[in-house]
Amino acid sequence: MEEMSEAGLKKLEDKRGPSALGLLGAIALILMVGLAAWGIVNRKHAETRLAQRTDESAIPTVAVIMPRVGATQEPLVLPGDIQAWYWAPIYGQVNGYVKAWYKDIGAYVKKGDLLAVIETPELDAHVLQARALLVKAKTNERLAQITANRWNALWAAGSRRRLEPVSRQETDVTDLDLSAAHAATLAAQGELDRLNALEGFKRLVAPFDGVVTARRTDVGAFVRANGVADQPEMFEVADIHMMRVYVRVPQLYASRIHAGMKAELHLPGLPGRVFPAVVKTTAASINLDSRTLLVELWAPNPKHELYPGTYADVYFDLPPLSDAVDIPSSALIFQDNGLQVAVVGADGRAHLKNVTIGRDMGANVIVTSGLSPHEWVIDSPPDALNDGDRVRVVGHHGVFPGLEQSHEQMAFADK
Numbered sequence: 001m002e003e004m005s006e007a008g009l010k011k012l013e014d015k016r017g018p019s020a021l022g023l024l025g026a027i028a029l030i031l032m033v034g035l036a037a038w039g040i041v042n043r044k045h046a047e048t049r050l051a052q053r054t055d056e057s058a059i060p061t062v063a064v065i066m067p068r069v070g071a072t073q074e075p076l077v078l079p080g081d082i083q084a085w086y087w088a089p090i091y092g093q094v095n096g097y098v099k100a101w102y103k104d105i106g107a108y109v110k111k112g113d114l115l116a117v118i119e120t121p122e123l124d125a126h127v128l129q130a131r132a133l134l135v136k137a138k139t140n141e142r143l144a145q146i147t148a149n150r151w152n153a154l155w156a157a158g159s160r161r162r163l164e165p166v167s168r169q170e171t172d173v174t175d176l177d178l179s180a181a182h183a184a185t186l187a188a189q190g191e192l193d194r195l196n197a198l199e200g201f202k203r204l205v206a207p208f209d210g211v212v213t214a215r216r217t218d219v220g221a222f223v224r225a226n227g228v229a230d231q232p233e234m235f236e237v238a239d240i241h242m243m244r245v246y247v248r249v250p251q252l253y254a255s256r257i258h259a260g261m262k263a264e265l266h267l268p269g270l271p272g273r274v275f276p277a278v279v280k281t282t283a284a285s286i287n288l289d290s291r292t293l294l295v296e297l298w299a300p301n302p303k304h305e306l307y308p309g310t311y312a313d314v315y316f317d318l319p320p321l322s323d324a325v326d327i328p329s330s331a332l333i334f335q336d337n338g339l340q341v342a343v344v345g346a347d348g349r350a351h352l353k354n355v356t357i358g359r360d361m362g363a364n365v366i367v368t369s370g371l372s373p374h375e376w377v378i379d380s381p382p383d384a385l386n387d388g389d390r391v392r393v394v395g396h397h398g399v400f401p402g403l404e405q406s407h408e409q410m411a412f413a414d415k
Contacts, residue, residue, distance in 0.1 A: 060385060061392040062378045064344055067325035069373040076359075080247040080265070080297070080314040082306055084240050086208055089233035092223035093201035096120035103235070105215050109206040115235050116204045118223050123202075127195045134188040141181035148174040210239040213308065243299045243306045245277055247314050248292035252358070256318050257282060257295055264315040265299055265306075275299055275306065277314070324358055324366050325373050330380045332357075332365065341371060342378040342385055344393055350378060352387045 101116035103109055151174040206212075214236035217223070224231055245265065249257050257279060265275040276299065283294035297314070299306060332355075333340040339357060342350045355370035371377070378391070385391075 059390050059392050060382050061394055062342075062344070062350070062381065062385075063394055064376040065328065065331070065379045067327050067367070067371060067373050067375065067377060069325060075264075075315040076249075076253060076318050078247050078249060078314050078316070080245045080312045082265075082299070082308060082310040082312055083244045083246065084210070084213075084238035084308040085242045085244060086210065086239035087213075087308065088207050088237050090115065090204055090207075090235040090237060091226065091233050092118060092204070093225055094118060094120050094123055094198050094223070095225050096123065096202070096223050098217050098219050098221045098223060098234075100219060101215065101217065103206075103212045103215070105212055107212045109210060109212060109237065111206055111208050113206045114203060115206060115212070115237075116217065118202045118204070120199070120202055123195065123198055127192070127199060130188065130192040130195050134185070134192050137181070137185040137188040141178070141185045144174070144178040144181035148178040204234065206237050208237070208239050209241075210237045211304070212236070213238045238308050240301055240304055240306070240308065243301045243308070245297040245299055245312065245314065247295045247297065248287070248290060249295050249316075251286055251291045251293065253316075253318065254282075254286065254293040257293065257316065261316065263297055263317075266313040266315065267306075267310060268313075269310075270305070273305075275312075324368050325371055326364050326366055327371070327377055328379060329360070329363060329365050331377050333381060333385075341367075342381040343371075343375045344378060344391060348390055348393075350381070350385055350387065350389050350391050 096118040099117045099119045103113065103115045109115070151171045155168065155171045212235060214233070216232045217234040223234070259279055259281055261279040263277045263279065265277050267273065267275070277297040278299075279295060280298045281296050286293055327341065331341050333342060333352065335352075337352075338354050340352045341355050342352055345351050353370055355367045358366040358368035376393075378385075
């Protein structure tokens with residue numbers, strides 16, 4: 001009985017063994033499939049997160065600045081030419097030789113002061129001849145007057161007695177001879193007056209109060225009337241109590257220059273000195289070659305410190321434009337579409353805007369149109385930045401107006 005029981009038991013165990021092994025294999029297979037599926041899902045999730053991080057890292061991080069409203073422009077500085085209030089070259093008006101000169105360069109003169117005397121022997125001879133011709137003409141006129149009076153008296157007496165001792169024709173001839181003699185006298189007198197006027201040019205005098213700025217003659221020098229190409233003026237006289245300053249203002253600023261505007265003159269030879277000036281008038285026309293407006297300023301010169309021909313830097317205090325804003329030059333974008341800046345919108349994307357520059361001051365520029373003072377401008381925008389690109393903002397304090405950033409973006413920006 002016991003033997004049978006052991007044999008049956010062994011037989012039973014032999015029958016149950018393969019079923020247990022199959023169950024264990026099925027369980028192991030399920031576990032392997034589960035592990036494989038978990039690995040695939042985990043890889044997919046990792047790839048998704050990697051793609052998200054890659055996309056996030058591709059969004060450029062930019063710094064933004066707020067345009068400065070009501071920016072005051074620096075003075076407009078332009079080169080100017082200082083000229084005398086009046087300036088006159090003095091030429092010889094008669095042929096002759098310089099007998100003497102009395103004023104040298106730098107001499108202050110009054111109107112009518114003698115500058116030089118010219119000897120004119122030829123002119124003097126012509127004057128003597130003209131005087132003699134005038135005496136002759138007056139004598140001829142006197143003779144013609146006597147003859148005409150006598151013939152007219154004879155004609156009148158004959159008419160009363162109905163006689164004709166002289167003809168009417170002969171009487172008319174004497175009258176005409178008198179008229180011709182009178183005209184000759186007038187001509188001789190006119191020639192003498194002309195020569196006497198030339199005699200006055202033997203004395204060169206100052207035409208106005210001023211200073212002698214040039215003397216280009218000396219004693220014994222030959223003087224030709226009215227000057228020639230190879231003979232310069234004998235003297236130059238300049239009135240420097242007030243100076244005229246001429247400046248060419250670019251067309252961009254022409255409309256902002258007006259009469260009465262104050263300016264300052266800075267001279268390289270007088271560092272630290274400032275000379276006041278005021279705009280008197282403009283040419284009211286733009287030069288086609290330079291596209292500039294010619295402006296005339298007046299500058300008082302009581303101490304005669306300003307010299308004609310001097311170069312000066314002219315400082316204009318231009319009032320700021322009401323709609324102008326000041327931004328760094330680094331915010332500008334130079335593209336084929338023109339000068340642009342990039343601003344960040346409420347959608348967190350960059351938007352390119354065309355702007356107009358009123359003045360370039362080096363580190364900063366004045367934008368006169370195209371940019372609102374309430375827009376956030378991207379400073380030093382990336383070269384690859386395009387209109388509509390998403391950006392990550394740094395460089396501002398507080399919450400960016402109108403732009404909601406996630407905590408992840410803020411954390412990334414802080415890094």
